[in-house]
Amino acid sequence: MISKTAIDHLAEKLGRDNVLHEKEDLLTLGYDSTPGVHHLPEVVVYPTTTEQLIAAMEIAEREGLPLTPRGSGTGLSGGSVPVKGGMVLCLTRMNRILEIDEENLTATAEAGVVTLDLFNAVAAKGLFYPPDPGSQKISTLGGNVAENAGGLRGLKYGVTRDYVMALKGVLADRGLIATGGKSVKDVAGYGFKDLLVGSEGTLGIVTEITVKLIPPPQDKRTILAYFNDTRTAGEAVSRIIAAKIIPSTMEIMDRATINCVEDYVKIGLPRQMAALLLIEVDGHPAPVAEEAEGVRRILEQVKAAEIHVARDAAQAASLAAARRTALSALARVSPTTLLEDATVPRSRLAETFDEIERLTEKYRLKVGTFGHAGDGNLHPTVLCDERDHDEMERAHAFYNELYGQVLAWGGTVSGEHGIGLAKKEYLARQIGPGGVQVMKRIKQTFDPQGILNPGKIFDEGDPCTQAHVEEGFRVSH
Amino acid sequence: MSPTEPLGNFKVEDAPHYDDVLQCMRCGFCLPTCPTYALTGRERSSPRGRVALARAVAEKKLEFTPTIKEEAFFCLDCRACTSACPSGVRAGEVMEVCRSQAHAFYPLGKMGKAFREFILRKMVPSPELLETSMLPTRLYQRLGIQWLVRHLKVLKLGPEWMQKAEGMLPRLEKPLRPQLPEVVAARGEKRGRVGFFLGCVMTLMYPNVSRNTVRVLSHQGFDVVTPKDTKCCGAPHLSEGDRETARQLALFNLDLFLAQDVDYIVTDCAGCGAALKEYEELLEERAEHDKLARFRAKIRDISEFLAEVGLRTEGLREVRASVTYHEPCHLCHAQGISAQPRQIIRQIPGVELREMAEASWCCGSAATWGLKYAEDSRKVLDRKLDNARATGVDILVTANPGCHLQLAWGVREAGLSQEVLHLMELLGRALPPD
Numbered sequence: 001m002i003s004k005t006a007i008d009h010l011a012e013k014l015g016r017d018n019v020l021h022e023k024e025d026l027l028t029l030g031y032d033s034t035p036g037v038h039h040l041p042e043v044v045v046y047p048t049t050t051e052q053l054i055a056a057m058e059i060a061e062r063e064g065l066p067l068t069p070r071g072s073g074t075g076l077s078g079g080s081v082p083v084k085g086g087m088v089l090c091l092t093r094m095n096r097i098l099e100i101d102e103e104n105l106t107a108t109a110e111a112g113v114v115t116l117d118l119f120n121a122v123a124a125k126g127l128f129y130p131p132d133p134g135s136q137k138i139s140t141l142g143g144n145v146a147e148n149a150g151g152l153r154g155l156k157y158g159v160t161r162d163y164v165m166a167l168k169g170v171l172a173d174r175g176l177i178a179t180g181g182k183s184v185k186d187v188a189g190y191g192f193k194d195l196l197v198g199s200e201g202t203l204g205i206v207t208e209i210t211v212k213l214i215p216p217p218q219d220k221r222t223i224l225a226y227f228n229d230t231r232t233a234g235e236a237v238s239r240i241i242a243a244k245i246i247p248s249t250m251e252i253m254d255r256a257t258i259n260c261v262e263d264y265v266k267i268g269l270p271r272q273m274a275a276l277l278l279i280e281v282d283g284h285p286a287p288v289a290e291e292a293e294g295v296r297r298i299l300e301q302v303k304a305a306e307i308h309v310a311r312d313a314a315q316a317a318s319l320a321a322a323r324r325t326a327l328s329a330l331a332r333v334s335p336t337t338l339l340e341d342a343t344v345p346r347s348r349l350a351e352t353f354d355e356i357e358r359l360t361e362k363y364r365l366k367v368g369t370f371g372h373a374g375d376g377n378l379h380p381t382v383l384c385d386e387r388d389h390d391e392m393e394r395a396h397a398f399y400n401e402l403y404g405q406v407l408a409w410g411g412t413v414s415g416e417h418g419i420g421l422a423k424k425e426y427l428a429r430q431i432g433p434g435g436v437q438v439m440k441r442i443k444q445t446f447d448p449q450g451i452l453n454p455g456k457i458f459d460e461g462d463p464c465t466q467a468h469v470e471e472g473f474r475v476s477h
Numbered sequence: 478m479s480p481t482e483p484l485g486n487f488k489v490e491d492a493p494h495y496d497d498v499l500q501c502m503r504c505g506f507c508l509p510t511c512p513t514y515a516l517t518g519r520e521r522s523s524p525r526g527r528v529a530l531a532r533a534v535a536e537k538k539l540e541f542t543p544t545i546k547e548e549a550f551f552c553l554d555c556r557a558c559t560s561a562c563p564s565g566v567r568a569g570e571v572m573e574v575c576r577s578q579a580h581a582f583y584p585l586g587k588m589g590k591a592f593r594e595f596i597l598r599k600m601v602p603s604p605e606l607l608e609t610s611m612l613p614t615r616l617y618q619r620l621g622i623q624w625l626v627r628h629l630k631v632l633k634l635g636p637e638w639m640q641k642a643e644g645m646l647p648r649l650e651k652p653l654r655p656q657l658p659e660v661v662a663a664r665g666e667k668r669g670r671v672g673f674f675l676g677c678v679m680t681l682m683y684p685n686v687s688r689n690t691v692r693v694l695s696h697q698g699f700d701v702v703t704p705k706d707t708k709c710c711g712a713p714h715l716s717e718g719d720r721e722t723a724r725q726l727a728l729f730n731l732d733l734f735l736a737q738d739v740d741y742i743v744t745d746c747a748g749c750g751a752a753l754k755e756y757e758e759l760l761e762e763r764a765e766h767d768k769l770a771r772f773r774a775k776i777r778d779i780s781e782f783l784a785e786v787g788l789r790t791e792g793l794r795e796v797r798a799s800v801t802y803h804e805p806c807h808l809c810h811a812q813g814i815s816a817q818p819r820q821i822i823r824q825i826p827g828v829e830l831r832e833m834a835e836a837s838w839c840c841g842s843a844a845t846w847g848l849k850y851a852e853d854s855r856k857v858l859d860r861k862l863d864n865a866r867a868t869g870v871d872i873l874v875t876a877n878p879g880c881h882l883q884l885a886w887g888v889r890e891a892g893l894s895q896e897v898l899h900l901m902e903l904l905g906r907a908l909p910p911d
Contacts, residue, residue, distance in 0.1 A: 024544040025519070027533050028526035033503045046518070073520070074505040092518060114509070138508045264563045328563035331502040 002042040002087075006063045010045055013055040018046040018093065029070065029088050033135075034078040035336055036386060037421050041068065041082040046093040050207050053089065054174050057205075060087045066454045069201040071112065071140030076339060077420030079147055079200045083455040089205060091142050097121050098208070104182045106165055108210040111142025118211075128216035130157035133416070134324050141209050148198030150416030152320065155374035156248040156282075157214075159416065161197045166210035169196065172447040177204055195442070200418055201453040203446040217248070217282035221292040222316035225304040226273040230254055230357070230369070233275040234350030236302045237373045240279075241346050243298060245291050249280040250374030251323050256383070257370040260329040265322045273305060277373065278323055280316070326370040327381065334366065334383040338395055341423075342406045343415030346376040355405050356380050362401075363394040377415035403429070419457045427458065485535040491577040491720050498532040501525060501566045507558035512839045512857050513551055522551060524558035524568035531571050541575075541582045549575035551850065553843040553857075554716060556810035560837075569811075576718030597719050601677065601709045602726055608652045611681050615649045638848040645886040646682075653684035654705065661691050661701040668698035668786060672739035672775075674730075674753065676746035677709050678878040686878075689905030690745040690779055696908050697789055702737050711759070712752035716844045724763055727756045731764060731772050742775045743782050745901050747877035748844070750778040751811035778808060780876060780900060784817035788824050793907040795827035799870040800903065802830065803861065803884060804837040805877030818876055818900055825907045833864045840875075842883035858887045866893060876900045 002021065010019045020029070026040045042065060047053035060067055066086035073080055082088050095112035100122055107122050107129065115136040119129050132151035133139055139149065145167070150159040166180035180186060180193035196203055227233040233252055240247065253261065254275050262269040269276070277299075281291040292309070299307050310316040331337040344352050353369070356378070360367045371378035380402065382395040403413055403426050413419075413426035428436050436458050446452075450460065484492045507524040508514050514523035521530060527548050533539040552572040559567050585593055600606050654675060663670075671694060679687045694701045708730055711723035730753075734742050744750045753776045757769045777785065802819060809815045815837065822830045841847055841857030848854075861884070865873050873888065873895045875881055885897040 020519070022544060023539065024521050024530055024542065024548075027539060028520040028523075028529050031503055031529065033505060035502065072505055072508060073503070135505060138505050261563075264565070325506075325563035328502060328504040328506055331500065331504075331564035335496065335499040337502050 002063055006059055009059055014045055014052045020044040032073040032075040032080045034076055034422055037078040037081045039081055039083050041088040042085050044088040044090055046090045048093045057174050066451045068453050069205050071143030072138045074135035074139045076417040077422040079418050079420035100125055105213045106182050106210050109141055111207050113141050115139050122213050127213040129213055131160045142206050145197050145206050145209055146201050147418040152249045155250055156246045163211045164197050165212050167193050167196055167206050168208035169204045169206040171204045172452050200456050202456055219285040219288045220282040221288055222310035223279045223295055224308045225277045225299045226270050226306040227275040228305050230275040230353040231350045232302055233277055234353045237349050238347050239298050245294050247279050248282045251278040252373035253370040256368035257326050260332050261322050261326055264325055264329045267318055278319055330368045330381050334385055336384050336386040338382040339379050340399055341414045341417040343377040344406055344409050344411035348409045359398050359402055363398040424459055485537045486540050488581045491574055493531050493571050493574050495535050498528050500564055501528045502564055507561050510557040510561040512553055516853055528568050546579035549579050553839055553846050555806035555839040560810045573715055577720045580718045597714055598722050638851050641851050642848055645882045650684045652680045653687050654680040657703050661695050663698045663700045664695050665698050669740045670700040672734050672737050672742040673701050673703040674742055674744040675703050676749040679746050683878050686899040686901055690901040693904050702739055704733050710749040710752040712748045727760055741777050743777050743779050745779045747805040747808035751807040778814055780818040780821050781814050784820050790824055792909055793826055796825055796906045797827045798872050799829045800872040800874045801833045801868040801870045803875045805880045806839050808876055809837045831868045831870050833868045835864050840880050840883045842879040847883055862887050862891055873897045874900050874903055
């Protein structure tokens with residue numbers, strides 16, 4: 001238990017409103033968007049400056065509390081769940097956009113800035129920040145950096161890491177780190193910046209982020225194609241890529257997903273179709289027209305059931321918005337929504353769909369699949385009920401077998417959600433004991449006491465990590 | 478069928494359904510739409526947080542603590558989160574049920590209970606008592622005492638909510654209910670016969686709005702039946718957590734309106750409309766399903782109704798004005814009616830509609846919330862007024878008396894020149910003289 005004195009001390013340094021320790025607050029700050037993982041911290045602080053952050057970390061050290069950084073809590077692998085209790089460092093009140101540098105095409109913002117707010121702020125100056133995770137309306141940049149978040153535009157524009165130019169942060173010993181800069185080229189020494197991106201808050205607490213901006217595409221064409229079977233949709237994706245066309249977005253939804261999304265958005269998606277592809281090509285008008293034509297030709301060749309071109313920007317935007325709701329909309333169907341993040345080389349897409357279908361039948365489950373088809377990044381989502389023990393077992397067996405195949409094809413266990421709590425064992429399978437050892441050594445160098453976001457990415461051989469996870473249910477087994 | 482086993486640490490009566498709280502997958506899509514989360518940045522004051530608290534009570538991880546009571550009432554019940562939730566979680570309704578739980582767990586003291594019962598169980602259900610009770614207020618305004626009070630700032634001494642309540646009162650006319658004939662005949666080619674649900678606040682505070690609604694309906698070719706016995710729709714009771722009185726009122730109105738020979742039941746109050754549309758769920762175990770379904774099928778908000786039957790624009794006069802539209806939460810979020818009011822506005826000759834930013838963001842009125850949390854309400858209102866001001870229009874249009882009171886007060890306090898009108902008043906200006 002944290003002492004009353006420590007609470008008072010925190011309040012003195014950070015202000016009363018920035019220190020929460022009532023049970024109701026702790027309960028609501030011990031989860032993110034990952035099903036089944038939940039743990040109460042002992043105290044939650046909202047620093048508004050780096051000095052306050054350091055002050056809080058100092059008090060935490062005195063009290064022997066581990067630290068878990070948190071943004072808006074929309075993560076999908078349990079990265080911000082304080083699985084060992086302690087102190088949650090909520091960075092949402094460090095939310096100033098510090099600079100938009102139009103000469104160097106960069107923006108610098110504090111970690112708590114909401115992704116979409118940054119997008120809008122730079123768009124107002126005629127610039128473009130492409131990474132757009134599904135939760136961009138509320139996710140924070142700090143969280144995006146911690147998990148190396150992707151999004152719908154990943155195919156052409158890349159993910160968060162591709163845009164991070166510089167980071168500032170605080171290390172476990174409360175030393176400050178500043179890495180990278182506004183220089184386009186920078187090969188000086190180890191790439192700490194790249195190491196920190198995607199490190200899930202286990203190596204340091206990122207407080208300030210400088211990102212690269214690019215000019216926005218001048219033109220865009222949105223195409224919607226429907227398919228009678230998912231395999232054909234997968235084939236279309238592989239053929240489009242093979243034709244050397246890189247759309248900005250190539251998203252897939254299967255029938256279950258189409259129906260759930262349509263229940264919510266009501267924009268007339270075809271409920272009877274087995275799959276749909278939402279494809280966007282963007283750039284300068286001439287190549288855009290050419291690529292759109294190329295995409296259409298391929299869709300015709302593979303015999304897509306229907307091909308539509310969005311009437312206008314508003315319709316295109318409503319389609320993209322609809323796709324963003326896919327995961328949450330699937331949650332309509334059942335009390336528990338288990339989501340995975342399997343990613344395969346794109347040539348394997350059609351086979352992956354076949355495998356998902358086969359395993360769905362084998363384990364008698366209800367599965368909705370959607371995802372960033374163009375990236376080979378699929379989100380097969382098991383719609384189940386955590387109260388049904390047998391069903392949960394089958395769900396875990398389903399993922400287990402699927403990941404076995406995904407790894408055999410040279411895929412990865414996480415395309416964009418991170419490892420966190422949910423996928424530690426899968427990671428170990430992917431990178432092997434040697435890989436885990438190296439990661440642990442890096443962790444040891446940055447954080448010898450193990451106080452930064454303990455229990456994430458790999459197991460420290462501490463059975464506690466598992467006992468804290470909500471009864472009877474784990475995501476990754 | 479009523480459950481006999483309590484759900485976790487809830488009381489048996491009027492507890493949330495476990496499935497309803499389990500439905501939340503915590504994606505956080507609701508967070509950017511929640512006015513109280515915007516105010517506090519505190520997770521427990523967000524829809525996701527509130528549902529998590531209810532779930533914790535249901536799973537016996539938490540008692541029904543005073544903090545949960547506080548959150549149940551701090552929720553504006555604006556339903557913006559319901560609109561934003563792809564999973565179909567209705568956090569506002571869960572909180573409404575928790576309000577009722579709050580009264581079971583923390584009964585008011587004797588005085589408080591007597592006062593609450595007097596207001597909710599005696600005054601509000603009786604149209605006559607309500608009308609009589611407004612008489613002193615009208616006298617207060619007519620005799621010039623209001624002018625004195627407002628200018629001498631006597632009320633600055635009182636609690637803030639009293640001062641605000643006083644400041645919000647529009648100039649009161651005679652209540653509409655006793656004046657309105659039970660049947661007003663259609664004009665021009667007759668298109669049908671509708672029942673008009675005249676809400677309490679409308680008859681007492683905005684008789685001119687509802688007078689215009691009836692004029693519009695008649696001009697559009699509908700006989701308008703306004704049953705004199707109509708009682709309060711029950712919305713204030715749901716909002717205050719008195720679900721039992723709400724059910725009794727609902728049962729009364731259900732029978733009253735089903736006995737009328739009308740094709741539709743129309744209201745010009747978004748709050749009433751939302752409540753009437755929820756009778757089906759509220760009375761689930763208390764009335765026949767078929768009766769409830771028939772009633773539900775007839776309920777329309779006035780703008781929803783006009784858009785559905787088609788506004789007859791022949792003979793409408795030009796109204797030269799630029800307007801912006803503030804969406805009442807209980808219209809856009811609770812009833813999903815967003816396009817129809819705009820469609821009607823655009824059909825009025827001479828009117829130019831300029832959209833404001835965040836048109837569907839709450840104005841901070843939210844029944845008695847605006848009085849209980851006067852300071853927070855002020856902040857929510859300021860955000861709304863900034864957006865309204867930026868449009869530079871002549872008229873701020875809305876469609877609900879709660880918003881109307883709040884916006885008119887805000888505009889007056891801020892010294893803005895904009896006029897605040899109900900959509901029916903605006904449309905009323907386009908009607909030829911009677």
